[in-house]
Amino acid sequence: MDIKREGVAKRKRIRFIAYGILTLGALGAAGWRVSKLEPAAPTVERATVWIDSVKRGPIVIERKGLGKLAPEEIIVIPSLQDGQVIKVPIKSGQKVTPDTVLMVLTNPDMDLAANDLEWQVKQAQATYADLKVKLQSQRFDQQSAVATAENALKQASLNKDKDEQLFKFQIQTDLNVKLSTANWEQANSRFQTEKQKLDIMKDSIDAQLESAKVQIDKLQAAWERKKQQLKDLTVRAGTDGVVQELTLQVGTHVSAGTVVAKVAQAKLQAELQIAETQAKDILLGQKASIDTRNGIIPAHVVRIDPNVINGTRTVDCKLDGPLPSGAVPDLSVDGTVEIERLADVVYIGRPVFGQPDSSVSLFKLEPDGKGASRVTVKLGRSSVNTIEVVDGLKVGDQVILSDMSAQDQNPRIRLD
Numbered sequence: 001m002d003i004k005r006e007g008v009a010k011r012k013r014i015r016f017i018a019y020g021i022l023t024l025g026a027l028g029a030a031g032w033r034v035s036k037l038e039p040a041a042p043t044v045e046r047a048t049v050w051i052d053s054v055k056r057g058p059i060v061i062e063r064k065g066l067g068k069l070a071p072e073e074i075i076v077i078p079s080l081q082d083g084q085v086i087k088v089p090i091k092s093g094q095k096v097t098p099d100t101v102l103m104v105l106t107n108p109d110m111d112l113a114a115n116d117l118e119w120q121v122k123q124a125q126a127t128y129a130d131l132k133v134k135l136q137s138q139r140f141d142q143q144s145a146v147a148t149a150e151n152a153l154k155q156a157s158l159n160k161d162k163d164e165q166l167f168k169f170q171i172q173t174d175l176n177v178k179l180s181t182a183n184w185e186q187a188n189s190r191f192q193t194e195k196q197k198l199d200i201m202k203d204s205i206d207a208q209l210e211s212a213k214v215q216i217d218k219l220q221a222a223w224e225r226k227k228q229q230l231k232d233l234t235v236r237a238g239t240d241g242v243v244q245e246l247t248l249q250v251g252t253h254v255s256a257g258t259v260v261a262k263v264a265q266a267k268l269q270a271e272l273q274i275a276e277t278q279a280k281d282i283l284l285g286q287k288a289s290i291d292t293r294n295g296i297i298p299a300h301v302v303r304i305d306p307n308v309i310n311g312t313r314t315v316d317c318k319l320d321g322p323l324p325s326g327a328v329p330d331l332s333v334d335g336t337v338e339i340e341r342l343a344d345v346v347y348i349g350r351p352v353f354g355q356p357d358s359s360v361s362l363f364k365l366e367p368d369g370k371g372a373s374r375v376t377v378k379l380g381r382s383s384v385n386t387i388e389v390v391d392g393l394k395v396g397d398q399v400i401l402s403d404m405s406a407q408d409q410n411p412r413i414r415l416d
Contacts, residue, residue: 041371042407046415050402051365052349056395059347061340063282064384065274065315069292069331071264072318075239079254080232083107092246096237102246102261105233105254114230117223124219128212135205142198149191156180156187241265244329264329270299270317272335279304279313281339288317291334295324301337336384345380346389351401356382363413365398372400373412 083105090102163180167173237243245262254260270290274282288299298320305314317335354360358379363372377399380388393399407413 041412041414042410043414043416044407048402049400049404049415050349051398052401054346054348054389054393054395054397054399056346057344059342059345059383059386059388060338061281061342061381061383063274063278063337063339065272065278065312065335065337067270067272067314067333067335069268069327069329069333070271071241071244071329072267072269073265074244075241075263075265076259077102077235077238077261077263079103079105079235079256079258079260081105081107081110081229082256083110083233083254085248085250085252085254088246088248088250090243090246092243094243095241096243096263097240098236098238100237101234102237102243103235103248105235107230107233110226110229110233114223114226117219117226121216121219121223124212124216128209128216131212132209135208139198139201139205142194142201146191146194146198149187149194153184153187153191156184160184235260237261237263239263239265242329267319268323268327268329269302269319270333270335272315272317272333272337273312274315274337276308276311276313279315282315282337286337286339288335288337290317290319291336292324292327292331293333294326297321297323299335339383340381342381342388346393346395347386348389348393348399349401350382350385350387351399352403353405354379354382354387354401356380356387359392362393363400363404363407364393365400365415369398369415371412371414374410375399 084107085103086106087104088102089104090096090100096102160177160180160183163177167177241263243261244264246260248254248260270288272288282301282304284301284304286301288301290297290299299317300320301315302318303316305316307313315335315337317337351360351362356379360377360379361374362377364375365372375392377392378390380390382388404413
């Protein structure tokens with residue numbers, strides 16, 4: 001009987017060892033398989049991500065920027081004269097016309113100089129009138145002398161002719177004939193001399209009167225210039241527009257050339273600030289639209305600033321439509337410039353980190369919509385809100401466009 005118990009005990013030990021080996025093997029196999037499993041995919045709230053579908057169709061390539069309305073031209077109005085401000089009848093922001101008075105200056109020295117020139121002009125005119133009378137009187141005297149000399153010549157000529165006739169009849173002596181001839185020659189010489197004096201006097205009178213008149217004109221011009229300077233003490237707008245800047249106060253001394261006001265003409269344009277990387281595609285003449293928050297105005301590009309300031313370039317757009325009510329300089333606006341129209345392309349919404357002509361890693365949703373796997377997508381031309389898909393996706397695919405940088409180490413995520 002003892003022999004049987006030992007056999008049974010031995011068989012139990014063998015069976016226990018076999019079970020132990022099988023258990024250890026199973027545990028080892030299970031551990032090996034567990035070690036080979038990938039870590040569980042992290043879960044992301046579906047409501048926190050932006051999901052978009054890949055589409056096909058036309059898109060418009062645009063560039064967008066913030067900006068403001070600004071005058072097409074600002075007229076700088078300087079003071080043309082020195083003076084002191086005595087009146088400022090207008091304020092910044094008011095509309096003006098060419099005759100609107102912006103500022104009135106005073107300059108006592110200029111007033112005195114103008115009065116002095118006025119009296120100088122009057123005195124020169126009186127001197128001219130007196131000189132004209134004196135010269136006319138001298139001319140009359142010379143004309144009288146010419147007439148007297150002419151009469152003496154005629155009388156000497158008659159005496160000469162008489163003596164010559166008497167000499168032919170031997171009634172007059174040869175000596176008397178010679179004396180008559182000498183008297184005639186003397187009278188003729190005097191007449192010619194007096195006549196030449198009269199001719200010269202005419203030229204002299206004209207020259208003296210012209211000289212006096214030039215002096216009057218000179219003083220008159222100086223007086224007119226001084227009167228114009230006095231008028232310039234009243235500073236006018238000189239154009240239609242709105243006063244942008246008018247900072248001088250009553251009592252301020254102003255030097256000639258000092259800017260007293262800036263007037264913005266009524267026409268406004270949009271000045272957009274567009275990122276340097278996007279502004280490179282903008283060309284003159286391209287269509288644009290300006291959103292004033294009170295209406296959208298068609299426009300076109302007229303200037304692209306070559307300078308880059310804080311990563312942006314200024315793009316000026318001329319407005320092609322009427323301004324809405326309330327549109328004033330410095331009004332904030334949104335502007336969109338149309339670069340190109342693409343008729344048939346595959347596209348998606350623009351990813352947070354998607355740049356044109358680059359490759360980007362996106363999460364594409366799986367068919368069941370419960371998970372998303374990372375794929376590489378090649379992007380092409382971009383617009384404000386959309387971008388072309390060159391490779392990596394097909395129409396109908398859904399991708400996550402949100403910032404997924406927190407999942408950079410995960411090839412797959414689950415959507416809850």
